[in-house]
Amino acid sequence: MIHMFKNNGYNIVLDVNSGCVHVVSDAAYDAIALYEKDPESAKPGIMKKYPEIKEDEADELIGDIESLIEAGQLFSEDIYEEYIDDIADRQTVVKALCLHIAHDCNLACRYCFAGKGEYNGESALMSLEVGKKAIDFLIRSSGGRRNLEVDFFGGEPLMNFEVVKEIVAYGRSLEEKYNKKFRFTLTTNGVLLNDDVLEFANKEMSNLVLSIDGRRELHDRMRPSRNGKGSYDIILPKFIRAAEKRNQTDYYVRGTFTHFNTDFDKDVLHLADLGFKQISVEPVVADPSCDYAITDEDIDKICDSYDRLAKEMLRREKEGNGFNFFHFMIDLEGGPCVAKRLSGCGSGTEYLAVTPWGDLYPCHQFVGNEKFLLGNLDEGIKRTDICSDFKRCNVYSKPKCRDCFAKFFCSGGCAANAYNFNGSINESYDTGCVLQKKRIECALMLKAAVNDY
Amino acid sequence: MKHIKTLNSRNFKESMKKGGCGECQTSCQSACKTSCTVGNQTCEHKK
Numbered sequence: 001m002i003h004m005f006k007n008n009g010y011n012i013v014l015d016v017n018s019g020c021v022h023v024v025s026d027a028a029y030d031a032i033a034l035y036e037k038d039p040e041s042a043k044p045g046i047m048k049k050y051p052e053i054k055e056d057e058a059d060e061l062i063g064d065i066e067s068l069i070e071a072g073q074l075f076s077e078d079i080y081e082e083y084i085d086d087i088a089d090r091q092t093v094v095k096a097l098c099l100h101i102a103h104d105c106n107l108a109c110r111y112c113f114a115g116k117g118e119y120n121g122e123s124a125l126m127s128l129e130v131g132k133k134a135i136d137f138l139i140r141s142s143g144g145r146r147n148l149e150v151d152f153f154g155g156e157p158l159m160n161f162e163v164v165k166e167i168v169a170y171g172r173s174l175e176e177k178y179n180k181k182f183r184f185t186l187t188t189n190g191v192l193l194n195d196d197v198l199e200f201a202n203k204e205m206s207n208l209v210l211s212i213d214g215r216r217e218l219h220d221r222m223r224p225s226r227n228g229k230g231s232y233d234i235i236l237p238k239f240i241r242a243a244e245k246r247n248q249t250d251y252y253v254r255g256t257f258t259h260f261n262t263d264f265d266k267d268v269l270h271l272a273d274l275g276f277k278q279i280s281v282e283p284v285v286a287d288p289s290c291d292y293a294i295t296d297e298d299i300d301k302i303c304d305s306y307d308r309l310a311k312e313m314l315r316r317e318k319e320g321n322g323f324n325f326f327h328f329m330i331d332l333e334g335g336p337c338v339a340k341r342l343s344g345c346g347s348g349t350e351y352l353a354v355t356p357w358g359d360l361y362p363c364h365q366f367v368g369n370e371k372f373l374l375g376n377l378d379e380g381i382k383r384t385d386i387c388s389d390f391k392r393c394n395v396y397s398k399p400k401c402r403d404c405f406a407k408f409f410c411s412g413g414c415a416a417n418a419y420n421f422n423g424s425i426n427e428s429y430d431t432g433c434v435l436q437k438k439r440i441e442c443a444l445m446l447k448a449a450v451n452d453y
Numbered sequence: 454m455k456h457i458k459t460l461n462s463r464n465f466k467e468s469m470k471k472g473g474c475g476e477c478q479t480s481c482q483s484a485c486k487t488s489c490t491v492g493n494q495t496c497e498h499k500k
Binding site: 017018019020021022023024025027028031057060061064065068072073076079080083087090092093095096098145146147149153183187209254326327329330331332333334335336337338339340341344345346347350351363364408409410411440443447448451 | 457458459464475479492494496
């Protein structure tokens with residue numbers, strides 16, 4: 001299976017099952033397409049379309065195509081499906097927790113999937129006791145895994161900062177004894193981000209996610225304070241300082257785009273113009289009845305935005321003024337192994353969310369939906385049947401993923417999105433799929449272009 | 454090859470032999486939190 005596309009003057013052929021990416025001439029592009037239909041038709045086909053290509057050169061081109069096939073880099077077979085049961089049945093351990101340290105928030109973002117921080121329940125802060133139990137649970141449940149991850153999430157985690165500090169100290173105190181290494185991360189809206197927090201974060205947090213949507217008017221429209229006023233002016237100076245203090249690495253400014261800014265490339269560039277080097281701006285996930293939800297009519301505009309963004313990023317990169325855009329990052333040489341690509345994000349198996357009172361859910365997006373309550377920190381996981389469903393959810397269990405070129409990059413997509421839009425984690429979120437595919441094409445174009453100069 | 458340039462030498466298949474150690478970062482922890490992006494994660498052994 002191959003995927004061929006043209007973007008920004010580059011002809012790109014992705015061999016789906018090997019992950020090999022080929023940048024090809026117009027003649028080779030046509031030759032590969034012809035070869036796929038009928039190998040015998042490729043040589044006469046390109047000699048007819050490209051009179052300047054003589055027989056020797058055509059023979060060489062067909063020979064090159066056949067060498068790639070021989071090397072398993074073109075039209076390679078899917079050899080993974082027969083292993084999927086082994087992967088689905090593998091012994092998994094919990095290696096990452098999302099701690100809902102505060103189900104409360106000092107902003108009132110309109111699109112908040114957490115119902116303004118409270119996840120459609122009552123506001124609550126996680127106690128140190130629950131936090132310590134979460135660390136103990138993670139150590140106990142992680143088997144031989146050394147690297148463990150804990151994300152402080154909310155609501156707004158800095159509304160419970162003292163407990164964050166104490167949980168980190170508790171985790172660190174156990175690292176040597178249990179031969180574990182914690183990677184802590186913090187996601188914040190910035191309102192309470194001060195120098196004390198930054199100093200602590202720079203010492204202890206391997207990543208900091210700073211929520212900002214981009215241009216002031218858009219940010220303020222979607223991310224107002226509780227009093228209705230915008231939050232942009234409050235948080236921006238703090239984020240600029242945070243990024244500088246972290247030497248422009250190991251953080252993301254992270255925004256959400258909606259129906260109101262399908263030209264979100266302007267927001268990404270706004271953030272880049274402010275000096276941020278690590279940027280992630282992502283599509284909102286919302287009920288279609290919301291006025292800010294992305295509609296089918298938005299998709300072409302969003303795809304155009306991705307194309308414009310990729311071209312501008314390339315221009316800036318060539319100028320020596322480049323930046324990272326999370327969704328265009330693809331690691332062709334050192335990326336994940338097949339086992340990871342087949343098992344996906346790990347929600348419900350390796351990654352769980354913990355509520356302020358110690359309940360366990362497959363991930364932060366499912367918190368508050370009682371159907372997905374897995375158990376709690378005192379009694380452990382009781383609904384192993386739900387975990388098993390997540391473990392068996394992969395690109396081969398999703399009908400739409402089987403023939404999709406993006407399957408080994410997105411690994412079947414987000415289970416929560418699939419459930420929210422279709423009522424089943426084994427379905428696909430179609431709009432998300434279209435955008436994911438566009439992002440992969442842009443990312444591969446950027447790889448081709450960077451390789452070119 | 455005059456008409457074809459291959460960008461990567463690594464083939465997914467090779468990682469079948471020695472993969473699945475599980476030490477890598479969990480995708481959602483990195484930035485996204487609302488969209489699964491596995492392909493941009495880095496293998497712990499390639500760092």
